[in-house]
């Protein structure tokens with residue numbers, strides 16, 4: 061490990077203890093030899109060194125964008141809503157208040173649409189699918205969770221529903237043992253629909269909501285458009301995993317409300 065990185069991590073640990081931070085989020089290379097009192101979350105696949113010769117403004121911009129992305133994921137993966145983290149970049153230490161990302165994405169505000177634990181589970185699962193793919197291939201899919209009768213009304217079965225006739229216990233997305241089969245069925249054409257408690261009603265589902273009056277950033281195709289559209293006509297939240305690019309997006313009321321990049325990967 062570079063001496064500079066070690067010094068920064070030790071300083072971050074001290075700072076974290078002073079401000080009573082929950083964790084250190086490290087954008088410097090992972091090192092298991094260094095013993096710190098504060099739990100460290102390593103961000104993988106990031107090379108902030110490339111910015112070394114840039115201006116201070118670019119660096120600050122880079123740091124704040126990356127810490128926001130990392131904290132949004134941290135909140136989803138650890139179910140943390142408040143507190144402080146200390147971020148370590150190769151050229152900066154940052155104290156960051158977790159609640160500052162609430163403008164970006166605050167899961168709690170969707171409690172009326174879907175159970176918060178189930179939503180955490182769907183988001184974590186979507187992040188895993190976006191990172192892992194299946195058998196070396198990228199996988200794209202979507203999870204639509206909400207009023208299940210409305211979701212059934214606005215969609216139809218594209219292929220045979222593999223969940224048909226199965227008990228709730230094997231369809232519950234909150235149970236991690238069920239994730240492996242979800243990852244398998246994510247390869248089917250179509251999407252998953254789930255009730256507001258996270259019980260999967262079907263996969264291989266085709267969405268019929270009309271995406272014509274939905275406005276999304278350019279480049280997003282049929283899956284994203286249909287997901288946005290169904291959240292406009294039904295009380296539902298949609299989580300997409302893009303096959304091209306691996307980004308996880310969250311849709312509510314016809315709009316994209318959050319975007320989780322897959323190049324900021326936290327290893328907890």
Ligand SMILES: Nc1ncnc2c1ncn2[C@@H]1O[C@H](COP(=O)(O)OP(=O)(O)OP(=O)(O)O)[C@@H](O)[C@H]1O
Nearest residue numbers: 200249250266267280281282283284286302303304
């Ligand atoms: N209305 C729909 N309902 C369910 N699935 C759909 C719908 N439209 C498209 N899809 C699925 O999305 C897949 C990808 O389509 P498309 O490339 O147009 O979407 P996209 O939004 O660009 O997604 P990606 O970023 O994953 O490529 C299709 O092969 C199909 O399986």
